[in-house]
Amino acid sequence: MNDFENTVKTALNDEVDEQVGPRRTPPAFDATRSAARRSGGAAGSRWLRPLLAAAAVVAVAIGATAAVDAISNTQRVAPATPRPGPTPTPAPAQTVTPPAPSTPPPATTTSPTQSPVAPSRATSTTWTTYHNGRYGFSAQIPAELTAGPPPTDGAGLTYRSTDGHTEETVSASAAPAGATATSQGAEYATQLSRRGELTYTNVDVTAKTFTVSGYLYGGTYVEYVRGVVGSQSVYLLVWTYPTSQRSTADAWVQHSVATFQPGPL
């Protein structure tokens, strides 16, 4: 995106932001509101057909699922893409706890492929190390996550849980001209605040790192972005996971951030 497009984008989003104000939760959904306004009556007859159709679909689905379970005990296939958790909750008031500051990484191999690492004491999780030869960075991945597609905006890889809800993306890309941890942190903070609720930002100028965190989808998901900004490259560690799974995922985030090894700065 060039400067002109950025100007257009900023102008449009500023205008929208000014009009809509700060993010708010949706009003209670009222399925009768629009239908009543359009035709002013006969709601029962309008509802009967879609309700019957929906009921038929659900009944068939429930019946089929029960039959399959009873006959074969086969494991259901998890969705491939993240979906919201089963019980959406309003965005909690507390901020997402930032992970511990960087600590000396454990001894890991830097082979181009993944290699197993001893289980973490904190999480009892077995970790593998992802190493990117092109940019020279490495990151640890919980064994529970499996490799998915590469990110669209850089070199790296996305790892997902089997249920598709939790993601860890490790990536690197060329640093924009003049990029600093402050400017990149501000950019990611702006992006997150547009998509959800920004709850935490931090920039460490000395370490050239920034941290941005917040909630997506009405508080049902946490997004955590850790960036390291070098003169040539930006290294990113991005986590997305359901709020309901924070007890597990927060520990993963802390470990992965503490052991994240950027390439040349």
Add this chain to the structure above:
Amino acid sequence: MIRRVDGTVIAIIVRTASDRTFDELYQQLWWPMHRVATGLADEVSVAEDVVQDAFVATFERWGMIRDRQSAVGYLRAAVENGSRSVLRRRRTARRYRQFVVDEAVDTADHSVLRIAERGRVLEAMRTLPDRQREVITLRYVAELSDADIAQATGLSQGGVRSASSGALAALRTTLGGQV
């Protein structure tokens, strides 16, 4: 969360699985759809109605929608169509509406300059054909891909790219060196 006119057994069965998914979709997408509709319709109260109508339309077809991705696509198209209808209805009124910008006269304060710049961009946007303006809004406000914009607008992906490049070229011409 969802109020219904029918309290029948059928409705109760539907609630066990289908409603939960619809509720999740509503919770997730209401805000982004609200922003996009505001960008397209240029008025918050109208955007709220457009989004409400779109969700109701989606809800009414919920039993026939295959999966979540289809639901999202249907919802986007409904928002885009609803916004377009609103604009058609008030096109005449808009023609005479004047956008007022607080021009920076005595100060070079960044925020003032940015507001002035925004005003010029918005004015230029209003000179675009509907399709081009929709594509630009979906691309830069909703941050949709060409494929998603194509699905929402009914254009081909090539048509989306063409509309986008045409719009940007027109904006450049209109704005000249002003931004």
